[in-house]
Amino acid sequence: MASEAGLVVDQAPTVASWPSEEAEKPSFFGLNVPDPSSQALLTIRSIPNDNAASMILRIPAGLKSTAQRVPLFLNIPLENVISLRKTMNLEESKVPEAVRSSFIRDGICLSCQDIIRLEFALARPACAVVPRSDPLVPKTKASSNALQSLILLARALSFTLFIPSHGVFLAALDTICRQVQDGAMKSILNDTRVETFYGGKGGKVIAPGTPPPESPPSYDEIAVLPEPNLYQSKASQKARIHDTHPAKRRKRRSLHTKDPQSNLEQQMAALTQTVDTIRQQMDGALTSHSTPAAEDQLQALRSQLSCVQQGMASLRSQMEASEERVRVQLDDFRAEMVKLLDERLEERLNVVGDDLRNEIEEVADGLNEVVDVRIDDRLMTCKEELMEHVEDELRTAQRRLRGDLMHKASFYVEFDEECSTE
Numbered sequence: 001m002a003s004e005a006g007l008v009v010d011q012a013p014t015v016a017s018w019p020s021e022e023a024e025k026p027s028f029f030g031l032n033v034p035d036p037s038s039q040a041l042l043t044i045r046s047i048p049n050d051n052a053a054s055m056i057l058r059i060p061a062g063l064k065s066t067a068q069r070v071p072l073f074l075n076i077p078l079e080n081v082i083s084l085r086k087t088m089n090l091e092e093s094k095v096p097e098a099v100r101s102s103f104i105r106d107g108i109c110l111s112c113q114d115i116i117r118l119e120f121a122l123a124r125p126a127c128a129v130v131p132r133s134d135p136l137v138p139k140t141k142a143s144s145n146a147l148q149s150l151i152l153l154a155r156a157l158s159f160t161l162f163i164p165s166h167g168v169f170l171a172a173l174d175t176i177c178r179q180v181q182d183g184a185m186k187s188i189l190n191d192t193r194v195e196t197f198y199g200g201k202g203g204k205v206i207a208p209g210t211p212p213p214e215s216p217p218s219y220d221e222i223a224v225l226p227e228p229n230l231y232q233s234k235a236s237q238k239a240r241i242h243d244t245h246p247a248k249r250r251k252r253r254s255l256h257t258k259d260p261q262s263n264l265e266q267q268m269a270a271l272t273q274t275v276d277t278i279r280q281q282m283d284g285a286l287t288s289h290s291t292p293a294a295e296d297q298l299q300a301l302r303s304q305l306s307c308v309q310q311g312m313a314s315l316r317s318q319m320e321a322s323e324e325r326v327r328v329q330l331d332d333f334r335a336e337m338v339k340l341l342d343e344r345l346e347e348r349l350n351v352v353g354d355d356l357r358n359e360i361e362e363v364a365d366g367l368n369e370v371v372d373v374r375i376d377d378r379l380m381t382c383k384e385e386l387m388e389h390v391e392d393e394l395r396t397a398q399r400r401l402r403g404d405l406m407h408k409a410s411f412y413v414e415f416d417e418e419c420s421t422e
Contacts, residue, residue: 005054005188008172009044009163013108014057015099016040018152018159028098029059029149030162032106037142042163045191046172051184053078053176054191057161059150061143065133069143072150073129073203075192076120078185083121084177088165089113099162109164116168118161128154128206129197151206271312278305 015030030040039060046053057074092100095112103109128150130136138144153159179185190196197203278301 005045005047005052005191006169006172007043008046008053008169008176009042010167011041011043011058012163012167013103014040014042015102015162016057016149016153016159017096017099017162018156021152026096027149027152028096029145029153031102031108033098033102034145035142038146042161044173044176045188046176047188048172048175050186051179052186052188054188056191057153059146061146062139063131063133063143064137064139065135066131070131070198072147073197074150074153075127075129076122077124077127077192078176078180078187080122080124080126081120081180081185082123082183083119084180085117085119086173086177087117087119090115090117095162103162103164114165116163116165118163120159120161122157125157126154127194129194129203130206131198132202132204154206271308271315275305275308275312278308 013031015028015033017026017028020027028034029038032038041058042055043058044053044055055076055078057076059072059074060069061072062069087094090112092112094117095115099115100112103115104111109115130147130150136147138147176185194205195202
């Protein structure tokens with residue numbers, strides 16, 4: 001009969017750290033790192049009798065192929081782990097600032113001594129498991145960071161996981177670390193097979209060599225597409241061509257993703273500059289001699305100015321629509337979060353209420369038993385005391401009666417003469 005797997009770590013908030021390929025400092029991802037919406041949860045299960053365990057890091061992310069956020073998984077096969085070190089009671093200098101800000105400042109841990117550091121060294125990389133939906137495109141920049149971090153973790157042969165110490169079965173975790181050092185550890189097949197992920201629907205494994213996807217535009221950026229700028233003058237077009245090298249401009253755009261509001265403001269500024277340029281040209285045409293060519297140029301400039309004004313009006317409408325859409329989305333998100341918090345609170349209160357009622361019933365039953373036992377004891381004590389008192393009173397009465405008979409009683413003896421004569 002197969003043994004059941006026991007929980008060692010149950011969805012503990014986690015911050016992962018791994019060597020960066022480009023920078024000297026390590027990279028971090030996890031709870032509130034690099035932004036408040038980031039999250040990572042570690043679950044460890046073990047079967048001590050079989051020397052088997054499973055370690056799975058869960059990272060929620062939003063994908064365009066699904067309506068709701070879905071979990072992405074980092075499956076760490078224990079057969080690939082050649083070293084696993086657990087360190088507790090860490091000094092503050094030994095804990096990175098990103099980890100301290102994530103755990104301590106948010107109140108998850110009181111101090112660095114409440115943080116556990118798990119250092120992994122692998123012979124082969126871990127497995128990144130994602131949904132089978134194709135293409136795998138994140139919705140937002142935060143989800144893109146989550147997917148990129150998952151792939152980078154799946155490439156790394158060494159990384160570190162930081163988790164809070166409360167709720168961790170330390171003895172079982174020590175056993176796993178020791179068995180990993182001995183090379184006797186294996187994975188729990190039911191937990192680590194790809195077919196068992198996503199409620200039995202299965203997922204797919206991203207190869208360690210898969211390049212991270214580029215950060216896509218957010219939903220708001222897709223919803224408001226800028227109109228083609230057909231109203232710029234030749235002078236402004238030349239200025240844009242000679243302004244900056246295209247490669248450098250593309251590099252800056254990839255490094256700094258701009259929101260839709262910023263794009264609309266830039267287009268508005270460009271149109272305003274175009275209007276100023278057209279006005280200058282119109283002033284130049286008006287001050288020149290009235291010739292058919294000048295009149296044609298003036299007419300063309302007026303048409304161009306009219307088109308630019310229409311474009312500015314359209315951009316203003318788009319900006320107002322974008323602001324209204326963002327406001328509605330914020331209201332919907334706020335209402336959804338309030339509803340979710342109410343549901344979570346109600347569920348928690350129901351669970352706490354049930355537990356409290358059960359505890360009250362248990363305490364009441366225990367009190368009833370104690371009261372019954374004490375009443376029985378008291379009744380027996382009273383009965384014994386009463387019997388002793390009655391016996392004492394009877395003995396006293398007997399002594400008094402015997403004394404009265406000895407000192408005060410008189411005896412008369414009469415003989416019947418007839419009986420004596422006979």
